Amino acid sequence: MVAVKGTSKKAIGKISKTRRKKLLYCYLFILPQLVLFLAFTIYPIIMSYVYSFFEWSGYGPLKGFVGLHNYLETISDPFFWNAFKNSFVFMFFLVLIQVPFALLMAMLLNASWLKGAVVYRTIYFLPVVTTTAVIGVIMRFIFGVYKGLINEILITLGLLDKPVDWLGSLDTAMMIIVLVGVWKTFGMKMIYWLAALQSLPKDLFEAAKVDGANPLQVFRYVMLPLLLPVGSVIVLLSAVNALHVFDLVKSMTNGGPAYHTDMVDLYIYRYAFEGGSMPRAGFASAAGVVYGFAILFVSLILGFIVKKTGGRQTSH
Helix, strand or coil, X not given: CHHHHHHHHHHHHHHHHHHHHHHHHHXXXXXXXXXXXXXXHHHHHHHHHHHCCECCCCCCCCCCECCCHHHHHHHCCHHHHHHHHHHHHHHHHHHHHHHHHHXXXXXXXXCCCCCCHHHHHHHHHHHHHCCHHHHHHHHHHHCCCCCCHHXXXXXXXXXXXXXXXXXXXXXXXXXXXHHHHHHXXXXXXXXXXXXXXXXCCHXXXXXXXXXXXXXXXXXXXXXXXXXXXXXXXXXXXXXXHHCCCCHHHHHHCCCCCCCCCCCHHHHHHHHHHCCCXXXXXXXXXXXXXXXXXXXXXXXXXXXXXXXXXXXXXXXX
């Protein structure tokens, strides 16, 4: 018994030592990423709160403490609230259009009878990995007034009598931005839905068909309840990502016409880097903090919905 106990203690000591060695290696591999995360994510976030209390240009020593003045100026600036409204309008319509259509496309690509599904998935995913600024520049030419592809096609088909300034019109500029944004990130949402569809138990669908359910009933009463938890997460990710649109708008309209497509990220950039001879990094930081709390509020609401839908699905 003594020998056994001694052996057990040695084995436990050996295991714990091996485990400590593995943990040490894990932390060593994580360390470079942790350092970069602290330096380029956590530190800028903390300093943005600090800068927001100063009337600082971003150059030279930090001075010119103004307290809450930047925040008061931000919430009283109509251009900020215009950009705020545009950001949420863009988010709302992008999620409204993209999420359900991505689900329909994922269902089609998940169909067993479809040939070449991998090719179609690749085609739809290509815009996701394409640089957004490049897409914006190309779209600016496609929707251009003169010799633009869209105008040329519509005039040739007899649907237009003269070219339309799609990106320079108050009636169409935001619509074009939304449609291009939907197309740009459509493939990612489609992949999310596709992964969710492929994880569903096939036995339930077969049982529903045996019970005489038609395809619409299977979709309504079997598929949708199972997809609800994943769908709420997709909506959350889509909404938060859409509220940070910058490079697409910058390269397509630069916030025009008449600030009709101006977004908060573009508003912050304009004050931080394009403030004439003297940028206002402190004011831009205050605007970023205010907008950050708005996004946090939206995230908490959507996160609560995710928790409720996930809990309800788990309870079933």
